[in-house]
Amino acid sequence: MIKRIGILTSGGDSPGMNAAIRAVTRVGINSGLEVFGIYNGYKGMVEGYIEPLTKESVSDIVNRGGTILGSARLPEFKDEDVRKKAVKQLQKRGIEAVVVIGGDGSYRGALELTHMGINCIGLPGTIDNDITCTDYTIGFQTALETIVDAVDKLKDTSNSHHRCSIVEVMGNRCGDLALWSGIATGAEIIVTSETGFDEQEILDRLRDLDLIRKKKHAIIVISEKITDVHQLAKKISLNTGFSGRATVLGHIQRGGSPCPFDRMLASQMGEKAVDLLMQGIGGQCVSIRENVVQAFPIEKALCMPAESRKPLTNLFERLG
Numbered sequence: 001m002i003k004r005i006g007i008l009t010s011g012g013d014s015p016g017m018n019a020a021i022r023a024v025t026r027v028g029i030n031s032g033l034e035v036f037g038i039y040n041g042y043k044g045m046v047e048g049y050i051e052p053l054t055k056e057s058v059s060d061i062v063n064r065g066g067t068i069l070g071s072a073r074l075p076e077f078k079d080e081d082v083r084k085k086a087v088k089q090l091q092k093r094g095i096e097a098v099v100v101i102g103g104d105g106s107y108r109g110a111l112e113l114t115h116m117g118i119n120c121i122g123l124p125g126t127i128d129n130d131i132t133c134t135d136y137t138i139g140f141q142t143a144l145e146t147i148v149d150a151v152d153k154l155k156d157t158s159n160s161h162h163r164c165s166i167v168e169v170m171g172n173r174c175g176d177l178a179l180w181s182g183i184a185t186g187a188e189i190i191v192t193s194e195t196g197f198d199e200q201e202i203l204d205r206l207r208d209l210d211l212i213r214k215k216k217h218a219i220i221v222i223s224e225k226i227t228d229v230h231q232l233a234k235k236i237s238l239n240t241g242f243s244g245r246a247t248v249l250g251h252i253q254r255g256g257s258p259c260p261f262d263r264m265l266a267s268q269m270g271e272k273a274v275d276l277l278m279q280g281i282g283g284q285c286v287s288i289r290e291n292v293v294q295a296f297p298i299e300k301a302l303c304m305p306a307e308s309r310k311p312l313t314n315l316f317e318r319l320g
């Protein structure tokens with residue numbers, strides 16, 4: 001039976017990571033384990049920035065955004081020699097297993113560590129919702145709320161000025177934040193890597209919305225890394241009846257108090273991670289599928305093709 005586990009947060013932070021840290025710590029301690037916080041992701045693991053966590057040290061964080069453990073990206077962790085240093089740091093402290101809260105990159109690190117004898121369980125902490133084996137990642141719903149709030153506000157001012165507002169949202173090649181928020185705010189156009197980007201089609205559609213549909217404003221929600229939204233705004237001003245304005249929401253989407261759904265998800269997933277480690281299981285990640293929190297092999301999770309969002313794209317078109 002294991003006695004000591006570690007916990008870390010890695011990659012881009014997400015609201016709900018703290019709730020997951022709290023759940024792993026409290027469930028772990030209540031199950032007779034000693035729990036160690038590993039600071040700044042894999043960087044802290046390599047450097048030995050590791051300290052014990054107590055029930056008290058995770059008090060009052062269930063509602064806080066960010067991560068009390070800090071997060072970092074350490075590309076060198078792909079190097080086996082660097083990982084060996086990390087394993088030594090864990091062994092020195094008798095830490096036999098680790099809960100890794102992060103996205104797909106962090107999962108790769110967790111799998112490598114498991115292969116090196118440190119059982120790891122991954123929890124999906126990312127706003128992007130780009131972990132295919134889970135219906136929702138911890139932080140996605142909160143980020144969605146932030147985006148919806150921002151778009152609602154932009155809608156007001158766009159309406160007053162006969163404007164087209166382009167709102168660029170995060171997602172790192174996953175269009176879920178754009179698609180969900182576009183539907184929830186009644187946007188006129190949604191652009192993701194799945195829908196594709198055709199500038200001419202967008203300009204034609206905006207002219208139609210202006211001249212035929214007599215719309216007072218238009219909202220375009222677009223995923224990051226698709227086009228230069230400021231240039232697009234200029235083209236809209238030049239070629240349609242709307243004046244174009246672009247807003248890049250940026251890191252504001254990553255902050256804020258987690259919504260109840262994310263707090264619940266983080267708590268349930270944290271509990272599951274501890275239970276798995278106590279059964280001697282590693283190399284798995286926790287997911288929620290059709291409302292059931294369950295384990296899934298990381299190896300499979302990393303090569304699972306993204307589910308088509310066609311049904312939601314169709315819904316969006318039928319709502320137009």
Ligand SMILES: Nc1ncnc2c1ncn2[C@@H]1O[C@H](COP(=O)(O)OP(=O)(O)O)[C@@H](O)[C@H]1O
Nearest residue numbers: 011012073074077078102103104105106108109
């Ligand atoms: N192939 C890999 N092998 C080992 N560690 C990795 C690998 N890919 C990523 N990592 C580690 O995970 C960290 C976070 O990955 P990243 O892709 O930036 O964020 P996320 O986990 O949120 O997707 C990286 O900085 C690196 O330390």
Ligand SMILES: O=P(O)(O)OC[C@H]1O[C@](O)(COP(=O)(O)O)[C@@H](O)[C@@H]1O
Nearest residue numbers: 011012103125126127128170171172
């Ligand atoms: O914080 P950075 O380094 O600017 O990275 C921005 C990226 O991180 C994210 O916010 C979250 O991505 P990960 O969860 O995979 O780290 C992406 O949506 C975005 O592309």
Ligand SMILES: [Mg+2]
Nearest residue numbers: 103104105126
């Ligand atoms: Mg990622």
